[in-house]
Amino acid sequence: MNVTIVDYNSGNISSVINSFKEVAKEKIKIEVSSDLDKIKSSDKIVLPGQGSFKSCVDALNSIDGLFDTLNEFTIINKKPLLGICVGFQMFADVGYEETETQGLGWISGEVSKIDNQNGKFKLPHIGWNELNIVKTSQIFRDIKNKSHMYFVHSYEFIPKDKNVISATTDYSSSIVCSVEKENIFGTQFHPEKSDKEGLKIIDNFLNL
Amino acid sequence: MLKSRIIPCLDVKNGRVVKGINFVDLKDAGDPVEQAKIYSDGGADEICFLDITASNENRETIYDVVERTSKKCFVPLTVGGGVRSVEDINKLLNCGADKVSINTAAVENPRVIEESSKKFGSQCIVVAIDAKKKNDKWEIFTHGGRNNSGINALEFAKKMENSGAGELLVTSMDRDGTQVGYDNELMSNITALVNIPVIASGGVGNLDHLVDGIKLGNASAVLAASIFHYGKHSVKEAKEYLDSKGIPVRI
Numbered sequence: 001m002n003v004t005i006v007d008y009n010s011g012n013i014s015s016v017i018n019s020f021k022e023v024a025k026e027k028i029k030i031e032v033s034s035d036l037d038k039i040k041s042s043d044k045i046v047l048p049g050q051g052s053f054k055s056c057v058d059a060l061n062s063i064d065g066l067f068d069t070l071n072e073f074t075i076i077n078k079k080p081l082l083g084i085c086v087g088f089q090m091f092a093d094v095g096y097e098e099t100e101t102q103g104l105g106w107i108s109g110e111v112s113k114i115d116n117q118n119g120k121f122k123l124p125h126i127g128w129n130e131l132n133i134v135k136t137s138q139i140f141r142d143i144k145n146k147s148h149m150y151f152v153h154s155y156e157f158i159p160k161d162k163n164v165i166s167a168t169t170d171y172s173s174s175i176v177c178s179v180e181k182e183n184i185f186g187t188q189f190h191p192e193k194s195d196k197e198g199l200k201i202i203d204n205f206l207n208l
Numbered sequence: 209m210l211k212s213r214i215i216p217c218l219d220v221k222n223g224r225v226v227k228g229i230n231f232v233d234l235k236d237a238g239d240p241v242e243q244a245k246i247y248s249d250g251g252a253d254e255i256c257f258l259d260i261t262a263s264n265e266n267r268e269t270i271y272d273v274v275e276r277t278s279k280k281c282f283v284p285l286t287v288g289g290g291v292r293s294v295e296d297i298n299k300l301l302n303c304g305a306d307k308v309s310i311n312t313a314a315v316e317n318p319r320v321i322e323e324s325s326k327k328f329g330s331q332c333i334v335v336a337i338d339a340k341k342k343n344d345k346w347e348i349f350t351h352g353g354r355n356n357s358g359i360n361a362l363e364f365a366k367k368m369e370n371s372g373a374g375e376l377l378v379t380s381m382d383r384d385g386t387q388v389g390y391d392n393e394l395m396s397n398i399t400a401l402v403n404i405p406v407i408a409s410g411g412v413g414n415l416d417h418l419v420d421g422i423k424l425g426n427a428s429a430v431l432a433a434s435i436f437h438y439g440k441h442s443v444k445e446a447k448e449y450l451d452s453k454g455i456p457v458r459i
Contacts, residue, residue, distance in 0.1 A: 011329055012301040018279050051329035122405045122428060124331055124374055128211045128253055128458040148211065148458040150284060152331040152374070170209055193284050193306060195248070 003206060004031045004042040008066060009059045011050030016084065019192035020046065023202045036069045044205070045073060049086030053095030053111055053155060056086045057103060067104070074106060078183045082139070082205050088179070088186030089157045097155050107181055109159035114172060121172040124154045129169045129177075129189075137166035137180040139187075139204045147197045149177070149189035157188065211458045212422050213253035213429035214446055215286075215407065216436045218243055221260050223269030241276045247436070248281040250443040253458060255281055256309070256431060259289030260352070271303045278304025288336055288377070297324045301332060309377055311336040312350040315357050315364070318371055325372025334407075335373040337361055339394060340381040346394055353381050361394070362401055369402045376402065377431065379410040387413025387434070395425030407431050415441060415449040422455050 003024070005016055013032070020030045031038060039045060047070070049056040060066055074081045083091055092103040095111035103111070116123050128148040133140055149169070156175045159165065167178035169189070177188040185205060191198035219226040224238040236242055244255045255277070259270040267290060274287055287300050288309030297308045297320075313320045314335045325333045338353050339346040339361035346361035365376055378398055380391030390408045399406045405428035408421040412432040421430040435441050447457045 012306070012332060014278060014302060014304040015282075015306055018304060019282055022279070022282070050331065051327075055329075116403065119403050122403055124404070125210065126331070126375060126405050127213050127428065130209065151210075152284075154330075193282060195283055199282055 001028045001043045001206075002031060002041065003028055003044045003046065004033055004039055005046040005048065006034060006039065006066075006070070007032045008034050008063055010048055010056045010086065013048045015190070015192045016046065016048045019199060019202055020206070023199050024206060028206055034063050034066060036065050039069050039073060042073075042079075044079065044208070045070070045081045047081060047083040047087035047090070049084065049088070049090060051086065053086060053089055053097040053103070054099060054101040056090060057095070057101050060090070070104070074184060080183045080205070080208050081185065083184075083186040084192070085153060085188060085190060088188055089155065091179070091184065091186055092157055092159070095155070106184055107159050107164055107179060107186075108161065109157060111155050111157050114154055114156050114175065117172050124152055125171050125175070126152045129171065131167045131169060131177065132174075133167045135163075135166050135180070137178065137185070138208055139178075139180070139185050139201050140166065141204045143197060143200060143204075148194070149187075149191070149198060150193040151177070151189045153188060157186075209456050211253070211456050212450065214418065214443055214450070214457070215254045215256050215429055215431040216247045216252050216443060217256040217258055217409070217431050217433045219260050219433065220257050220270060220273060220289075221262075222266045223273050226260065240273050241280055244277045244285070245280050247443060248283045251447055251459070252283060252443045253429070254284040254286060256286045256288070259287065261290065271299060274300060274303040274305050286334060288334070292320075294320060294324050294327060297328065297333075301328060305332075307332045307334050307375070309334040309336045311338060314368060315348055315350050315359065318367065321368060321371040321373055325374070330372050330374035333373050334375045334377050335368040336377040336379065337365060337368075337398075338379045338381050341391070341394070349381055353384075362397055365398045365402055369404050373404060375405045375407060377407045377409055381410065383411025384409075386411050389413065389417040390421045390425055390427075390430075392420055392425035395421060395427050399426040405429065415446055418446055419450060419453045419455060422450070423453075
């Protein structure tokens with residue numbers, strides 16, 4: 001099996017690469033690339049993302065044909081894709097970080113700033129928080145409810161269809177932190193930095 | 209609920225740990241990678257390396273340490289010490305650091321914080337504030353605590369938040385190495401002023417000091433070095449103690 005981590009200049013992806021290689025061992029080939037043919041021939045794709053919604057969307061759009069290739073992979077061919085952090089947020093129709101920016105439109109909804117209740121809660125939301133698993137998701141196999149995951153973000157993805165939500169986490173409000181819609185998976189938290197439970201989620205995705 | 213974080217910090221010099229962990233089962237007590245792994249296996253919420261290498265020719269050693277650590281530890285890794293430029297930050301991130309802590313350069317050239325937070329995202333930019341009390345206010349020190357900048361620490365903290373810092377690592381120079389506890393007055397003043405998380409540092413001598421840093425200093429995370437290194441307490445003990453005091457931690 002070939003899994004490609006999409007390298008589209010979306011910030012620091014070393015930890016994503018390290019964790020996937022650690023879990024994959026020799027069984028699964030992990031590629032890091034933005035090559036369109038390589039992406040097309042992959043079995044699965046990981047879409048990381050750091051920085052702002054706008055900077056990630058801009059970086060993705062600056063690679064000719066990447067959007068169409070990802071769209072074909074995910075929406076037409078329905079092959080598994082995992083978005084992490086801003087990579088997950090980009091599934092939305094629109095994001096409001098920096099300025100209004102169109103997202104990939106794969107899961108209808110918007111990305112807006114977390115309401116920190118007039119400074120009562122610190123932003124970014126940084127650190128370990130608990131998963132409230134609200135529906136069974138394939139990437140949560142053997143993951144206990146209330147497991148801790150590592151978060152770092154100031155914006156949240158609010159999907160229109162609540163049925164896609166697989167987990168939330170409690171901060172200043174209930175924040176959507178994981179979705180599953182058919183072949184599309186996304187996590188707001190960083191499985192690559194979430195210790196053994198995080199690596200288990202990666203393992204579950206690789207073994208779908 | 210978001211948990212309070214415990215962050216063990218390792219001083220690294222020329223690629224080797226200074227003041228290492230006193231554990232018998234270590235193959236190489238001077239190897240930062242092995243020690244970081246012990247901490248992350250023990251439940252550390254993050255790991256921090258402070259590079260105290262003095263000479264420029266040995267600066268490269270930290271990159272190798274970070275690269276090897278990031279292949280073994282799957283909790284966030286912060287690296288600080290001697291970070292001067294956007295390029296230095298870029299190199300550390302590429303080696304596998306998740307966050308970079310910037311001290312002197314943030315004071316001398318605040319544009320580094322603006323530029324790097326735009327380029328890499330605020331989530332990986334930690335500004336380290338070394339402050340010392342003078343009369344009834346705190347002043348910032350740079351160059352590992354040798355130079356007094358005369359800058360007011362509280363004003364500087366706010367300025368760094370506005371420049372794009374994602375977190376502040378606040379060290380009381382008065383308390384550092386004394387083992388009498390954090391300067392919680394300094395911590396609570398800064399946490400009240402900024403909306404970004406504050407990591408308390410400097411002065412931990414026992415587990416109650418960690419509790420105080422969170423309860424009195426209102427810190428989001430507590431950093432400590434020597435109480436963990438010399439085997440006085442494990443990270444696990446520290447967490448269990450915080451939990452017994454009603455502080456939410458990841459156990």
